[in-house]
Amino acid sequence: MAAAAKPGGAPAPKMTTNRAGLTKPDYRGLPSTLCAGCGHDSIASQIIQSAFEMSLKPHQVIKLSGIGCSSKSPAYFLSRSHGINVVHGRMPSVATGAMLANRTMKAIGVSGDGDTGSIGIGQYKHFVRRNVPMVYIIENNGVYGLTKGQFSATADLGQKLKYAGTNELMPIDLCLEALVAECGFVARSFAGDAKQVRELLKAAMAFNGTAVLDIISPCVTFNNNPDSTKSYTYGKEHEEVLQDISFVQAYEEVEIEQEPGTVQEVKLHDGPRILLKKLDRSHDPTDKLAAMRLLAEAREKQEFITGLIYINESRPTLVDLEGLPDTPLAALQDDKIRSTPEQFASVMAEFQ
Amino acid sequence: MSTAAVEPAPRAVTLDSNRDPVNDFSVVVATVNGSGSQTANNTLVRALFKMGIPVNAKNLFPSNISGLPTWYTIRISKDGYVARREGTELLVAFNPATAAADLQSLPRGGVCVYPEDAKFERSRDDVTYYALPVKSLIANLGVDKKLVDRVANMVYVGALAELLGIEREVIREALSYNLSGKQKAVDLNYNVVVAAAEFVRENLPKQDPYRVERMDKTDGLIMIDGNTAGALGALVGGLTVMAWYPITPATSLADGVNEYAPKLRHDPQTEEPTYAVVQAEDEIAAIGMVLGAGWMGARAMTSTSGPGISLMTEFVSFGYYAEVPGVIWDVMRMGPSTGLPTRVSQGDVLKAYYLGHGDVRNICLLPGTVKECFEFGQTAFDLAERFQQPVLVLSDLDLGMNAWMSEPFQYPDKPLDRGKVLNAEQLKAMEGWGRYKDIDGDGISYRTLPGNEHPAAAFFTRGSGHNASAGYSERPDDWVSNMARLARKHETARQYVPKPVVDRREGAKIGIIAFGTADPAIVEARDRLSTLAGIETSYMRLRALPLGDEVTQFIAEHDRVYVVELNTDGQMHQLLRLHAPEHAMQLRSIAYSDGLPLTARYVTEQIYEMEQK
Ligand SMILES: Cc1ncc(C[n+]2csc(CCOP(=O)(O)OP(=O)(O)O)c2C)c(N)n1
Ligand code: SF4
Numbered sequence: 003m004a005a006a007a008k009p010g011g012a013p014a015p016k017m018t019t020n021r022a023g024l025t026k027p028d029y030r031g032l033p034s035t036l037c038a039g040c041g042h043d044s045i046a047s048q049i050i051q052s053a054f055e056m057s058l059k060p061h062q063v064i065k066l067s068g069i070g071c072s073s074k075s076p077a078y079f080l081s082r083s084h085g086i087n088v089v090h091g092r093m094p095s096v097a098t099g100a101m102l103a104n105r106t107m108k109a110i111g112v113s114g115d116g117d118t119g120s121i122g123i124g125q126y127k128h129f130v131r132r133n134v135p136m137v138y139i140i141e142n143n144g145v146y147g148l149t150k151g152q153f154s155a156t157a158d159l160g161q162k163l164k165y166a167g168t169n170e171l172m173p174i175d176l177c178l179e180a181l182v183a184e185c186g187f188v189a190r191s192f193a194g195d196a197k198q199v200r201e202l203l204k205a206a207m208a209f210n211g212t213a214v215l216d217i218i219s220p221c222v223t224f225n226n227n228p229d230s231t232k233s234y235t236y237g238k239e240h241e242e243v244l245q246d247i248s249f250v251q252a253y254e255e256v257e258i259e260q261e262p263g264t265v266q267e268v269k270l271h272d273g274p275r276i277l278l279k280k281l282d283r284s285h286d287p288t289d290k291l292a293a294m295r296l297l298a299e300a301r302e303k304q305e306f307i308t309g310l311i312y313i314n315e316s317r318p319t320l321v322d323l324e325g326l327p328d329t330p331l332a333a334l335q336d337d338k339i340r341s342t343p344e345q346f347a348s349v350m351a352e353f354q
Numbered sequence: 355m356s357t358a359a360v361e362p363a364p365r366a367v368t369l370d371s372n373r374d375p376v377n378d379f380s381v382v383v384a385t386v387n388g389s390g391s392q393t394a395n396n397t398l399v400r401a402l403f404k405m406g407i408p409v410n411a412k413n414l415f416p417s418n419i420s421g422l423p424t425w426y427t428i429r430i431s432k433d434g435y436v437a438r439r440e441g442t443e444l445l446v447a448f449n450p451a452t453a454a455a456d457l458q459s460l461p462r463g464g465v466c467v468y469p470e471d472a473k474f475e476r477s478r479d480d481v482t483y484y485a486l487p488v489k490s491l492i493a494n495l496g497v498d499k500k501l502v503d504r505v506a507n508m509v510y511v512g513a514l515a516e517l518l519g520i521e522r523e524v525i526r527e528a529l530s531y532n533l534s535g536k537q538k539a540v541d542l543n544y545n546v547v548v549a550a551a552e553f554v555r556e557n558l559p560k561q562d563p564y565r566v567e568r569m570d571k572t573d574g575l576i577m578i579d580g581n582t583a584g585a586l587g588a589l590v591g592g593l594t595v596m597a598w599y600p601i602t603p604a605t606s607l608a609d610g611v612n613e614y615a616p617k618l619r620h621d622p623q624t625e626e627p628t629y630a631v632v633q634a635e636d637e638i639a640a641i642g643m644v645l646g647a648g649w650m651g652a653r654a655m656t657s658t659s660g661p662g663i664s665l666m667t668e669f670v671s672f673g674y675y676a677e678v679p680g681v682i683w684d685v686m687r688m689g690p691s692t693g694l695p696t697r698v699s700q701g702d703v704l705k706a707y708y709l710g711h712g713d714v715r716n717i718c719l720l721p722g723t724v725k726e727c728f729e730f731g732q733t734a735f736d737l738a739e740r741f742q743q744p745v746l747v748l749s750d751l752d753l754g755m756n757a758w759m760s761e762p763f764q765y766p767d768k769p770l771d772r773g774k775v776l777n778a779e780q781l782k783a784m785e786g787w788g789r790y791k792d793i794d795g796d797g798i799s800y801r802t803l804p805g806n807e808h809p810a811a812a813f814f815t816r817g818s819g820h821n822a823s824a825g826y827s828e829r830p831d832d833w834v835s836n837m838a839r840l841a842r843k844h845e846t847a848r849q850y851v852p853k854p855v856v857d858r859r860e861g862a863k864i865g866i867i868a869f870g871t872a873d874p875a876i877v878e879a880r881d882r883l884s885t886l887a888g889i890e891t892s893y894m895r896l897r898a899l900p901l902g903d904e905v906t907q908f909i910a911e912h913d914r915v916y917v918v919e920l921n922t923d924g925q926m927h928q929l930l931r932l933h934a935p936e937h938a939m940q941l942r943s944i945a946y947s948d949g950l951p952l953t954a955r956y957v958t959e960q961i962y963e964m965e966q967k
C-alpha cells in the first residue's frame with residue numbers, strides 16, 4: 003500500500019498506549035494450547051492487534067464461541083473481557099440473548115467451519131437474518147480439528163484427508179449463505195494474510211450489524227497438505243486479493259494521493275472509512291448482485307478470492323427493531339423492570 | 355361425551371355425592387373444532403361466574419385447527435369444587451358426528467339440547483330433549499350470511515340461559531367483556547341469545563330439574579388461565595428477555611407476555627419498552643438466547659412443552675455447570691411430539707429434575723393454582739439468579755390453558771432477589787474472589803457481569819472443567835471439588851424453594867402427596883373419603899424440587915402415603931422413594947394418565963380400594 007497513507011496499517015510501536023489508555027499486552031489472552039502453527043492462533047493475534055488499534059475498552063467487549071479448536075481461541079485474546087464458550091453450533095443464539103440484554107457491548111464471536119457450517123448452520127442463518135451486531139469470525143479449515151480430522155461441510159470437492167478419504171460433495175460457501183440471509187458485511191480472508199485479516203477485523207468492529215468474516219485458517223495437523231485448498235501453501239499460491247484494504251478511524255486524517263477512480267471509499271455510520279484500493283479485478287462491494295456473482299463464479303472455478311465482498315450498513319439491527327432504550331436491559335434498576343403498582347392494578351382489573 | 359370411552363368403567367362403589375339439581379351439575383358443549391364456539395362458551399362461564407356461582411371450565415380439544423370434535427365442559431359447583439367430573443348432566447349436542455355417543459354418556463335424567471335438524475338417533479328415553487331451530491332463528495334475524503356460522507353458537511347460549519335461569523343482563527355484560535366492548539358484535543350476538551331464549555320460553559316447557567341460582571361465592575374473585583397468570587408474574591417479576599418457539603400448550607404464555615408487556619412494561623416517562631421478545635427459530639435457539647441474556651445479567655425466560663424441553667437438554671446442562679441463570683416454563687402435555695399434544699399430563703417430572711447430561715439436578719417449581727403461576731413468575735427468576743442456574747417451572751395444559759377462579763393477584767411485596775453479583779467496587783472490597791469459589795459455604799459463588807469495569811472482573815465461562823477461579827482444568831481434584839460445591843448448592847436450594855402446602859387432619863393415619871393440577875381432585879376426594887367412607891386424610895401439596903426435610907417428616911407421620919400424579923410411571927413417587935428410602939414402604943403410587951384432568955371420583959375410589967387391601 004504505497005500510495006495511501008497507512009492509518010492503522012502498521013503495527014503500533016511497542017508499549018505505546020492507545021486512546022483507551024491501554025497497551026497492547028492489555029489485550030492479550032492466555033497462552034494458546036492449539037497446535038504450533040495453527041491458523042487460529044494467527045487470527046487471535048490479529049484480534050489482539052485490532053482491538054488495541056481500535057482502542058476497545060476490554061470490559062465493553064464480550065467474546066463468544068461454540069465448540070472446536072477455533073472456539074477455544076477466545077481464551078487466547080482479550081483476557082480482560084468476559085467470554086463464554088457455549089455448546090457446539092449454538093453460539094449465535096447466546097450472542098443474540100446477550101446483545102439484547104446489553105446493547106452497548108461489542109461482541110466478537112469465534113466459530114469453526116464445523117461449528118457454523120454443519121451443526122450451527124441454522125443458528126448462523128437466523129443470526130445473520132436478525133442482524134445482531136457482532137463480529138462473526140469463522141476460522142475455516144475445511145476439517146473438524148478438535149475431533150481429529152473428519153470432513154467439514156466447507157471441504158472442497160475432491161479434497162483428500164488421511165483419515166476421511168476423498169470429499170465428493172460440493173462445499174457450503176458460508177459467505178454466500180450470509181449474503182442470501184441479507185448479511186450487511188461479508189468478507190473472506192486468509193490467516194496467512196495478517197494485514198488483510200487485521201484491516202477487515204477493524205472494519206467489522208466498526209460495523210453496526212452482523213459482520214461475517216470467513217477466514218481460511220489452516221489446520222496444520224489434519225489438513226495442511228499442499229494440495230488441500232485450505233493449506234498454507236495453497237493459500238499463499240492461490241489467494242486472489244480483491245482489494246488492498248485499509249481501515250481509517252473517524253479521527254484520522256488521510257490524504258489519498260491516488261489517481262481518481264482507483265480507490266473506493268466506504269463510509270461507516272459514525273465516521274470511520276474503509277479504503278479499498280483496486281487491484282487486478284474490479285469488484286464493487288456495495289453491489290449485492292455483483293457480490294453474489296463473484297462468489298458463485300469463484301465457487302465454480304474453485305478460486306480463492308479474499309477481501310471485502312459485500313458491505314451495506316443500512317439494514318436495522320435486531321436491537322434497533324426491538325426499540326430498546328439506551329440503558330442496557332440488564333442494567334435497568336429493579337423498579338424499571340417490574341411495572342408500577344398502578345399499571346399492575348389496571349391490568350388486574352381486566353380480570354375481575 | 356364420547357371421551358367417556360377411555361375412562362375407567364364405573365365401579366360398584368361410586369362414592370359420588372348425591373347431587374342437587376341447583377348449582378351443582380355439569381354441562382358439556384360438544385362442537386366441531388374451529389366452529390367458533392369459544393365466545394359462546396366463555397360467555398356462559400363468565401355469566402355464571404358473575405352470578406356469584408363457583409364455576410370451572412375445561413376445553414378438551416383435539417390437535418387440529420378445524421373439523422375434529424371438541425368438548426367444552428363447564429362445572430357448576432355451589433361447594434366450590436373445580437376438578438373435572440366424570441359424567442355431565444347437560445349435553446349441548448352441536449356436533450352431529452359425536453352426538454350419538456355423547457348422548458350415551460348422559461346419566462339417567464340428563465338433558466340434551468341439539469339443533470333440530472341434527473341427524474342422530476335420539477336413542478335414550480330417560481333423557482329430556484330440547485330441539486332448537488338454529489337455522490330459522492338466525493334467518494329470522496336477518497344475520498349477514500358471512501356471520502351466520504359465527505353466531506349460530508349463541509343459540510345454545512340463549513337456550514341454556516332460559517332453561518337454567520342465567521340472567522340475560524349478565525349474559526349481555528359477559529358478551530361485552532368477551533368481545534372487548536365492540537358494540538355491533540355485542541348487539542348481534544345478544545339478539546341471537548334473546549331470540550333463542552324467547553323461543554325456548556314460548557315453545558319448550560321446562561321438563562328437567564337443573565337450574566342455577568345467584569350466589570355470592572365469587573365476589574371479588576378474578577378468572578384467569580395459568581399461562582396468562584405466569585406471564586403477568588414474569589412481567590412484574592423483572593422479565594426482560596423472552597425467547598420462545600410456538601408449541602401447544604405453552605404458546606399462550608408468550609402471547610400473554612406480548613399482550614401485557616406494552617401495558618406493564620413501557621417506561622411511563624420515556625415510553626420505551628423495558629423488555630425484548632424474540633420468536634426463536636427453535637427451542638435450542640430459545641434457550642440459547644435465554645442463557646445469553648442471563649449471563650449478561652438480564653432476567654430471561656422461555657416457555658415450551660415436552661418436545662421443546664428435550665431439545666433444550668444440552669443447554670440446560672451447560673447452564674447448570676457454567677452456572678448461568680434462566681427460566682424455562684414447561685407447560686406439560688402428553689408424550690412425544692405426536693403423542694397427545696393437546697392433552698394434559700404431569701409426565702415431565704423426572705426429565706425436568708434431571709434434565710441434562712452428566713450429574714444434573716435442576717430446581718423445579720410446581721405451581722398448583724393460577725395464583726402460584728403468577729407468584730412463581732417472579733420466584734423462578736429469584737431462584738435462578740440466587741442459585742445461578744436454569745430453573746424449570748412445571749405447569750400443565752389444564753392449569754395453563756383453562757381459566758380458573760382466583761383471589762386477585764397482589765403486586766409483589768418482596769423485592770427482586772438478584773443474587774450474588776459483584777459490581778466493580780464490591781469486587782475491589784472483596785479479597786480473593788474467584789468465580790467459582792465458595793466464599794460463604796452455601797455452595798453459591800459470586801459472579802461478575804460483562805460490563806464490570808474492574809480489570810480483574812472478567813472470566814471465561816465454560817461448560818467444561820474449571821477450577822475455582824474459572825480457569826480451564828482437567829484436574830480430577832478440581833472436578834470433584836466443583837461437584838461437591840454444586841451438591842452443597844443443591845442442599846441450600848432445598849431450604850430455599852417454596853415449601854409444600856400442608857393440611858393435616860386430626861387423627862389421620864393416611865397421607866396424600868400430590869402437586870400441580872392433581873390438587874382440585876384431591877381436595878374434593880378428601881371430603882368424599884371423609885363424609886362417605888369415614889377415611890380421614892392429611893394432604894401435602896408439593897410446590898418445588900428439590901424435596902425438603904418436611905416431606906420426609908410428613909411421610910414419617912403417616913402409616914400410608916398415597917402419591918397421586920397424572921403420569922403412568924409414578925415419577926414423583928420414584929423421587930419420593932429416593933428422597934426418603936427409609937419410608938419407601940409407606941409410599942403408594944396412584945399414577946394415572948389418559949389425557950384428561952384428574953377426577954375426584956378416581957382418586958376417591960383408588961384410595962378407598964387400596965385401603966381395603
Ligand atoms: C453436540 C456435540 N456434538 C459433537 C461434538 C464434538 N465436536 C467437538 S468439536 C467438533 C467439530 C469442530 O469443528 P470446527 O467447528 O470446524 O472446529 P475446528 O476444531 O476445526 O476449529 C465436534 C463435532 C460436540 N462437542 N457437541
Ligand atoms: S488440530 Fe488443527 S485446528 Fe486444532 S489446534 Fe491443531 S492445527 Fe489447529
Ligand SMILES: [Mg+2]
Pocket residue numbers: 070114115116141142143144145146147154
Ligand atoms: Mg474446522
